[in-house]
Amino acid sequence: MDRETLALADRHFRGLGGGVPGVGQAPGRVAFVSEPGAFSYADFVRGFLLPNLPCVFSSAFTQGWGSRRRWVTPAGRPDFDHLLRTYGDVVVPVANCGVQEYNSNPKEHMPLRDYITYWKEYIEGGYSSPRGCLYLKDWHLCRDFPVEDVFTLPVYFSSDWLNEFWDALDVDDYRFVYAGPAGSWSPFHADIFRSFSWSVNVCGRKKWLLFPPGQEEALRDRHGNLPYDVTSPALCDTHLHPRSQLAGPPLEITQEAGEMVFVPSGWHHQVHNLDDTISINHNWVNGFNLANMWRFLQQELCAVQEEVIMRSCSGINFEEFYHFLKVIAEKRLLVLREAAAEDGAGLGFEQAAFDAGRITEVLASLVAHPSFQRVDTSAFSLRPKELLQQLREAVDAAVAP
Numbered sequence: 001m002d003r004e005t006l007a008l009a010d011r012h013f014r015g016l017g018g019g020v021p022g023v024g025q026a027p028g029r030v031a032f033v034s035e036p037g038a039f040s041y042a043d044f045v046r047g048f049l050l051p052n053l054p055c056v057f058s059s060a061f062t063q064g065w066g067s068r069r070r071w072v073t074p075a076g077r078p079d080f081d082h083l084l085r086t087y088g089d090v091v092v093p094v095a096n097c098g099v100q101e102y103n104s105n106p107k108e109h110m111p112l113r114d115y116i117t118y119w120k121e122y123i124e125g126g127y128s129s130p131r132g133c134l135y136l137k138d139w140h141l142c143r144d145f146p147v148e149d150v151f152t153l154p155v156y157f158s159s160d161w162l163n164e165f166w167d168a169l170d171v172d173d174y175r176f177v178y179a180g181p182a183g184s185w186s187p188f189h190a191d192i193f194r195s196f197s198w199s200v201n202v203c204g205r206k207k208w209l210l211f212p213p214g215q216e217e218a219l220r221d222r223h224g225n226l227p228y229d230v231t232s233p234a235l236c237d238t239h240l241h242p243r244s245q246l247a248g249p250p251l252e253i254t255q256e257a258g259e260m261v262f263v264p265s266g267w268h269h270q271v272h273n274l275d276d277t278i279s280i281n282h283n284w285v286n287g288f289n290l291a292n293m294w295r296f297l298q299q300e301l302c303a304v305q306e307e308v309i310m311r312s313c314s315g316i317n318f319e320e321f322y323h324f325l326k327v328i329a330e331k332r333l334l335v336l337r338e339a340a341a342e343d344g345a346g347l348g349f350e351q352a353a354f355d356a357g358r359i360t361e362v363l364a365s366l367v368a369h370p371s372f373q374r375v376d377t378s379a380f381s382l383r384p385k386e387l388l389q390q391l392r393e394a395v396d397a398a399v400a401p
């Protein structure tokens with residue numbers, strides 16, 4: 001991040017007080033970025049991260065990727081033989097697209113070998129099977145094969161605190177592979193913790209239906225539940241969905257092979273595979289959507305009332321959220337104090353100053369939250385208020401002329 005972009009981002013967040021950018025305003029169509037050489041990180045910040053708008057990057061951005069070379073046949077289809085040879089024994093999660101369980105699909109686990117056998121039979125059966133339409137989802141390939149040359153992280157997505165945090169703890173990650181036949185799909189949802197996501201089709205095509213934050217409210221049914229499938233005719237039934245006429249049409253994207261979709265924070269979406277498709281999808285949080293994550297966690301706490309239940313619903317509670325902030329904050333403090341040229345993500349001193357500023361804002365709100373004040377912090381290696389003080393001093397020093 002350069003100084004000019006830092007100043008712009010700071011002004012943006014000061015003006016909005018950390019609110020959800022882009023609410024209620026969406027352009028009629030999704031921007032397409034064609035030239036890697038003509039599109040900088042600063043361009044991405046201005047055009048898409050700050051206004052929280054989606055975009056599609058051309059396949060030129062993923063040209064050299066190992067997965068695009070090795071997982072795909074010359075005809076552009078999934079190379080089942082290669083996948084079997086390389087990953088056949090790995091156990092992968094598989095969802096059944098034909099069975100609705102709340103607003104999701106039940107999952108089972110099976111060796112990739114068995115899933116590929118199923119997939120080939122499904123194709124031979126004219127895209128139908130007595131087993132239904134199965135979709136391999138959320139396979140943590142990077143965790144299973146950390147040194148494999150599968151993709152090169154584009155600079156636009158390199159400030160990725162979720163994966164930086166989990167990598168530091170060496171426990172988990174939010175990097176996934178999806179693979180499924182034409183017709184497999186992901187029901188209507190917003191991403192975990194209101195994270196951003198990026199998604200690249202290694203082969204095949206996807207249709208995306210995207211709704212800007214807030215639009216989902218009009219799609220709720222009369223019991224207040226969000227739809228499972230926004231293409232269902234039930235949405236036109238005004239008795240079932242009294243406010244659906246108020247919802248604008250979704251932004252639609254047809255994502256071609258090799259193209260990369262950026263899904264902004266808090267945008268609900270539904271995704272359909274138009275061909276036999278393999279994709280790489282990452283969820284990520286950083287200074288640009290941290291306040292949305294914090295707002296989401298507070299809403300979750302209101303919805304469940306108790307932190308213990310919250311952890312089982314959201315996978316994280318306020319104490320863990322503090323730990324997440326602390327891990328990232330300490331790394332940024334190191335960069336700011338030593339005025340080192342590089343932070344963990346390689347985005348430099350200005351990025352560290354921006355990150356520290358965003359954490360300061362959210363940490364101040366967390367520290368003041370009554371539920372967090374009940375947490376016993378006496379055994380923490382660094383007390384929240386001390387961390388907040390350190391951050392404030394470092395941010396002041398960083399922005400001083």
Ligand SMILES: O=C(O)CCC(=O)C(=O)O
Pocket residue numbers: 178185186191197198199206263269271272279281282
């Ligand atoms: O490709 C899919 O089926 C779902 C992808 C998705 O929801 C995401 O990347 O956020």
Ligand SMILES: [Fe+2]
Pocket residue numbers: 189190191197269
């Ligand atoms: Fe998603």
